Amino acid sequence: MIEGLGDGGVPLSPLRLQNASEQIAERLVTAIALGEFVPGQRLPAERELAGMLEVSRSTVREALQRLVATGYVKIHRGRNGGAVVQADWGPGTAEMVERTLAPNWEYFEHLFDLRRLIERQIARTAAERLEEEHVAGIEAARDRYRDAGTDREASRVADRELHAAIARATKNPLLGNLSRQLRAQISLGFEAEPYSAAIRQLAIEQHALLVKAVVERRPEEAARLAAIHFSLTEDAIRKLLGRVRR
16 A cells, blocks of 8 residues: 555545535535536435545535535435536635645645656556457447547546556556556545546547557557646646636
């Protein structure tokens, strides 16, 4: 276990117990502002969010009620109900983003650096160790992301599956585990990458190039392309912090 990464649970500075629901609400607003969750998308279920953040369901429920009160989400009842994102920016968003990101910025810089190092190594090793049995899964996940259209949830799942498939080609499950832990940390615990129409189009193009390099067994090219691709999240976080500070 790498110090500071835990098992993929609560990232960044520890939650202050007396204000845990408020801090979770701030993290959710920051994730929404980043595009990790977009208007019209259903948030993970209470149980899933509680597991991601290692807090009780009642704490998550209280955080969601705060977001309902401020107009970020709406709760739908019934069998297919849940919390659905209504807005990606509202009064107080800048302050909440600042409180979430700024105190942890040095840690984020270390995470960005570590992720670039690890994802380059994963892509390089996958290209070196790839076997034919890995190719179909990698290419299928690439195509699912490309074909997801405006379905944010389908895109999120396909993106995660693509990078998991590439990691499996390394034949070292610890690399895949570390990649997932880093994703969870950088995404504030929600295991989702920033998303917008522009980011999606870049990701489609970059996925195609990365998959081609891995499948054609070009290790150094795969490593170079992975570093470029995984900078998308880093760039989005930097731009968001710059935006709120302006």
